[in-house]
Amino acid sequence: xxxxxxxxxxxxxxxxxxxxxxxxxxxxxxxxxxxxxxxxxxxxxxxxxxxxxxxxxxxxxxxxxxxxxxxxxxxxxxxxxxxxxxxxxxxxxxxxxxxxxxxxxxxxxxxxxxxxxxxxxxxxxxxxxxxxxxxxxxxxxxxxxxxxxxxxxxxxxxxxxxxxxxxxxxxxxxxxxxxxxxxxxxxxxxxxxxxxxxxxxxxxxxxxxxxxxxxxxxxxxxxxxxxxxxxxxxxxxxxxxxxxxxxxxxxxxxxxxxxxxxxxxxxxxxxxxxxxxxxxxxxxxxxxxxxxxxxxxxxxxxxxxxxxxxxxxxxxxxxxxxxxxxxxxxxxxxxxxxxxxxxxxxxxxxxxxxxxxxxxxxxxxxxxxxxxxxxxxxxxxxxxxxxxxxxxxxxxxxxxxxxxxxxxxxxxxxxxxxxxxxxxxxxxxxxxxxxxxxxxxxxxxxxxxxxxxxxxxxxxxxxxxxxxxxxxxxxxxxxxxxxxxxx
Amino acid sequence: xxxxxxxxxxxxxxxxxxxxxxxxxxxxxxxxxxxxxxxxxxxxxxxxxxxxxxxxxxxxxxxxxxxxxxxxxxxxxxxxxxxxxxxxxxxxxxxxxxxxxxxxxxxxxxxxxxxxxxxxxxxxxxxxxxxxxxxxxxxxxxxxxxxxxxxxxxxxxxxxxxxxxxxxxxxxxxxxxxxxxxxxxxxxxxxxxxxxxxxxxxxxxxxxxxxxxxxxxxxxxxxxxxxxxxxxxxxxxxxxxxxxxxxxxxxxxxxxxxxxxxxxxxxxxxxxxxxxxxxxxxxxxxxxxxxxxxxxxxxxxxxxxxxxxxxxxxxxxxxxxxxxxxxxxxxxxxxxxxxxxxxxxxxxxxxxxxxxxxxxxxxxxxxxxxxxxxxxxxxxxxxxxxxxxxxxxxxxxxxxxxxxxxxxxxxxxxxxxxxxxxxxxxxxxxxxxxxxxxxxxxxxxxxxxxxxxxxxxxxxxxxxxxxxxxxxxxxxxxxxxx
Numbered sequence: 001x002x003x004x005x006x007x008x009x010x011x012x013x014x015x016x017x018x019x020x021x022x023x024x025x026x027x028x029x030x031x032x033x034x035x036x037x038x039x040x041x042x043x044x045x046x047x048x049x050x051x052x053x054x055x056x057x058x059x060x061x062x063x064x065x066x067x068x069x070x071x072x073x074x075x076x077x078x079x080x081x082x083x084x085x086x087x088x089x090x091x092x093x094x095x096x097x098x099x100x101x102x103x104x105x106x107x108x109x110x111x112x113x114x115x116x117x118x119x120x121x122x123x124x125x126x127x128x129x130x131x132x133x134x135x136x137x138x139x140x141x142x143x144x145x146x147x148x149x150x151x152x153x154x155x156x157x158x159x160x161x162x163x164x165x166x167x168x169x170x171x172x173x174x175x176x177x178x179x180x181x182x183x184x185x186x187x188x189x190x191x192x193x194x195x196x197x198x199x200x201x202x203x204x205x206x207x208x209x210x211x212x213x214x215x216x217x218x219x220x221x222x223x224x225x226x227x228x229x230x231x232x233x234x235x236x237x238x239x240x241x242x243x244x245x246x247x248x249x250x251x252x253x254x255x256x257x258x259x260x261x262x263x264x265x266x267x268x269x270x271x272x273x274x275x276x277x278x279x280x281x282x283x284x285x286x287x288x289x290x291x292x293x294x295x296x297x298x299x300x301x302x303x304x305x306x307x308x309x310x311x312x313x314x315x316x317x318x319x320x321x322x323x324x325x326x327x328x329x330x331x332x333x334x335x336x337x338x339x340x341x342x343x344x345x346x347x348x349x350x351x352x353x354x355x356x357x358x359x360x361x362x363x364x365x366x367x368x369x370x371x372x373x374x375x376x377x378x379x380x381x382x383x384x385x386x387x388x389x390x391x392x393x394x395x396x397x398x399x400x401x402x403x404x405x406x407x408x409x410x411x412x413x414x415x416x417x418x419x420x421x422x423x424x425x426x427x428x429x430x431x432x433x434x435x436x437x438x439x440x441x442x443x444x445x446x447x448x449x450x451x452x453x454x455x456x457x458x459x460x461x462x463x464x465x466x467x468x469x470x471x472x473x474x475x476x477x478x479x480x481x482x483x484x485x486x487x
Numbered sequence: 488x489x490x491x492x493x494x495x496x497x498x499x500x501x502x503x504x505x506x507x508x509x510x511x512x513x514x515x516x517x518x519x520x521x522x523x524x525x526x527x528x529x530x531x532x533x534x535x536x537x538x539x540x541x542x543x544x545x546x547x548x549x550x551x552x553x554x555x556x557x558x559x560x561x562x563x564x565x566x567x568x569x570x571x572x573x574x575x576x577x578x579x580x581x582x583x584x585x586x587x588x589x590x591x592x593x594x595x596x597x598x599x600x601x602x603x604x605x606x607x608x609x610x611x612x613x614x615x616x617x618x619x620x621x622x623x624x625x626x627x628x629x630x631x632x633x634x635x636x637x638x639x640x641x642x643x644x645x646x647x648x649x650x651x652x653x654x655x656x657x658x659x660x661x662x663x664x665x666x667x668x669x670x671x672x673x674x675x676x677x678x679x680x681x682x683x684x685x686x687x688x689x690x691x692x693x694x695x696x697x698x699x700x701x702x703x704x705x706x707x708x709x710x711x712x713x714x715x716x717x718x719x720x721x722x723x724x725x726x727x728x729x730x731x732x733x734x735x736x737x738x739x740x741x742x743x744x745x746x747x748x749x750x751x752x753x754x755x756x757x758x759x760x761x762x763x764x765x766x767x768x769x770x771x772x773x774x775x776x777x778x779x780x781x782x783x784x785x786x787x788x789x790x791x792x793x794x795x796x797x798x799x800x801x802x803x804x805x806x807x808x809x810x811x812x813x814x815x816x817x818x819x820x821x822x823x824x825x826x827x828x829x830x831x832x833x834x835x836x837x838x839x840x841x842x843x844x845x846x847x848x849x850x851x852x853x854x855x856x857x858x859x860x861x862x863x864x865x866x867x868x869x870x871x872x873x874x875x876x877x878x879x880x881x882x883x884x885x886x887x888x889x890x891x892x893x894x895x896x897x898x899x900x901x902x903x904x905x906x907x908x909x910x911x912x913x914x915x916x917x918x919x920x921x922x923x924x925x926x927x928x929x930x931x932x933x934x935x936x937x938x939x940x941x942x943x944x945x946x947x948x949x950x951x952x953x954x955x956x957x958x959x960x961x962x963x964x965x966x967x968x969x
Contacts, residue, residue: 322579
């Protein structure tokens with residue numbers, strides 16, 4: 001039974017719980033036991049609390065029927081979400097001992113849906129990284145090959161689901177942090193349109209780009225999770241007031257006549273051959289489903305990485321100013337005056353990548369450079385959004401690779417920040433434009449590592465993207481594959 | 488030519504007015520003053536990880552009111568920006584303010600120094616949040632932080648550098664102080680820091696380019712403002728005359744020594760790295776919203792001043808004085824509503840005379856005056872109907888001020904101050920006075936006009952002031968065959 005449960009879809013788990021084939025306590029215990037057994041070799045979870053999780057599960061079991069679609073199902077949160085009573089570290093020494101006194105809106109919504117918190121997931125420090133190597137708590141390992149990175153920054157979330165340590169997880173995506181690790185670990189992950197999911201309680205990296213989203217095995221699971229996550233939140237001024245929608249409503253729509261835009265810029269140099277070949281096969285699959293592909297152009301997409309590495313660090317440099325050792329978090333044990341306290345606290349509390357981005361951000365916002373960098377980057381951002389809206393006049397969704405390569409080995413890119421930044425080359429432009437994007441598993445490349453197909457939708461077109469992904473997953477079984485070593 | 492005349496003083500003021508909203512500008516915490524430290528600071532105010540600001544639209548209403556009352560432009564779209572710097576009482580490491588696009592721009596204020604009127608233009612007014620407080624006492628050499636004030640809404644009002652003396656600066660600050668209270672957006676309490684001014688001061692030879700300015704921070708009384716600017720001006724003139732250059736700097740005024748001293752120079756000035764706050768949407772203000780706020784706005788001092796002149800025939804000086812403070816104007820209007828417009832001048836005289844003198848002496852505000860407009864109207868009614876003379880009226884008023892009675896009538900009754908109007912009673916008294924003062928009578932007959940006044944005085948004394956002086960005069964003239 002345990003094998004079927006760890007591979008089950010959320011709908012199957014929900015049915016099993018409703019039919020009392022399994023209790024939430026049993027299901028939670030099953031995953032907690034797997035975490036205890038397998039996490040030491042993966043480092044995906046950085047906090048678990050068996051008692052807390054089981055208390056939630058017992059409450060879920062005691063709740064009167066009928067319950068919602070996610071009731072009693074366990075999930076785990078990326079450690080960027082404040083979770084009341086749980087250490088919320090954001091992968092940093094700065095918050096190593098920070099116990100969150102409140103729940104993020106996303107956490108609150110999943111609690112309200114009756115889901116059980118399995119624990120907190122490792123991540124790149126303050127979500128800054130594409131390989132999970134910047135975490136203060138050590139890198140997460142890719143369950144498909146533990147000598148390789150899981151991607152980042154939601155690498156803990158991706159590894160946990162891929163190794164079946166959790167049926168689902170939350171992630172956040174500022175430049176590809178849901179889609180790239182989903183691709184590298186063989187999962188389905190969705191970054192919604194900016195403003196669809198509340199950012200309240202999600203520790204800010206780059207406020208105008210950050211967006212939370214679901215990570216799971218399938219598009220159908222993601223749709224159910226998004227139903228619980230999305231919605232206007234009066235505590236987040238950038239969250240959007242829109243009528244509630246059922247993101248699973250169009251899952252079974254046929255794809256005949258679907259126009260898939262293929263941007264020339266996403267299929268040029270820089271993509272590994274194994275990724276290219278795998279993506280091409282996936283596109284053929286879509287053609288078999290009745291979709292047509294159209295060539296489109298996103299002429300400014302080449303500027304997305306440079307624009308992103310101005311805007312994101314600028315916002316981060318300001319967002320991370322609150323970590324000053326005054327009110328909570330790490331404070332240097334010894335210091336002279338106030339400025340020395342700030343300097344030592346931040347020098348010791350932040351890791352190298354975080355410091356690099358604070359320095360870049362501080363520089364681009366400083367007097368005399370603001371116009372040349374920040375303002376210029378904002379103009380490029382506008383152009384990139386215009387490129388997409390032009391493209392969506394010719395197609396319904398855009399497809400391409402989620403990452404230029406399969407998961408790389410530890411240390412392969414960590415010495416060269418620019419190489420590391422380029423691993424988000426296909427995902428960053430959607431964040432700049434505020435568009436929804438997802439990655440679905442579409443096969444295996446070199447060394448039998450998973451390849452992700454990226455699907456980019458028009459603003460608020462999540463339901464259609466999920467439909468497009470789900471139809472593919474009805475025809476293929478890439479999303480059901482599980483790493484051998486994790487059985 | 489004296490030294491002052493060779494120099495022109497240039498002053499611009501930046502004023503922080505704390506807005507009278509119930510809750511903070513970006514959180515739901517209360518803004519009430521005086522709570523235990525850190526009891527009015529919520530998760531947003533202490534900048535916990537993950538929290539986000541949500542704009543309190545009441546603060547925008549205050550800004551719109553201000554913009555309307557100074558004839559400024561209210562931006563249809565203004566932007567909140569982050570002003571980045573580290574300080575322990577600034578929890579986020581940045582202050583949310585407005586930079587490139589403020590909510591209010593332009594407009595101005597009419598000020599008066601003595602008999603001279605002047606219009607001072609405003610540059611802008613923008614919304615921002617206050618910081619907390621650093622407490623340096625009682626912590627054994629450490630610093631305590633109180634974040635109750637963090638996030639309190641402020642309107643920072645920036646004038647053009649158009650004041651030319653400390654007196655003008657103070658007149659501007661007082662006019663602004665009166666206005667923000669008048670329109671109900673600020674309680675004006677300077678001790679509690681609800682209204683604080685920074686003065687940018689420079690000097691130049693008349694007609695020359697602007698000199699280098701120094702900014703005097705945190706002036707929390709009009710007296711200190713005058714002293715600080717006067718000291719600063721003398722200091723700058725001395726420096727330049729002795730061949731030194733003024734360095735741009737931020738200075739503090741020490742009320743004990745009466746001196747200003749530099750806090751930091753331009754070299755240590757912060758680079759605030761302003762940029763639009765990505766957590767907040769632009770503040771959009773529609774014409775309909777402005778109209779709605781306009782409908783709730785009280786009559787403004789300038790308009791009221793005009794009306795007092797046209798409706799009540801008051802002089803420009805009286806009308807300006809009565810509209811210098813909302814409380815004074817309200818008092819005046821309530822009293823006139825009872826006495827009728829014909830007695831408006833009399834009401835104005837009482838307000839500016841007896842009442843203002845007493846308030847000044849006792850350092851009280853009109854709101855705390857022990858005499859109500861109804862009571863003043865009662866006094867005036869008895870003067871008008873000749874029940875009491877002006878002199879007796881002052882006695883009655885004094886008794887009211889001292890709380891010796893609830894109304895003029897009650898005091899007149901209790902103290903027997905009613906004017907004697909019975910002619911035969913007065914005639915008898917006059918006869919007695921004439922009999923007792925034969926010498927004065929003879930002197931008057933001999934042509935000494937002064938002797939007549941002495942007789943009037945004696946007669947009034949005999950009536951204990953309760954007789955109508957005109958009636959006494961007439962009777963005396965008749966008796967003396969004059």
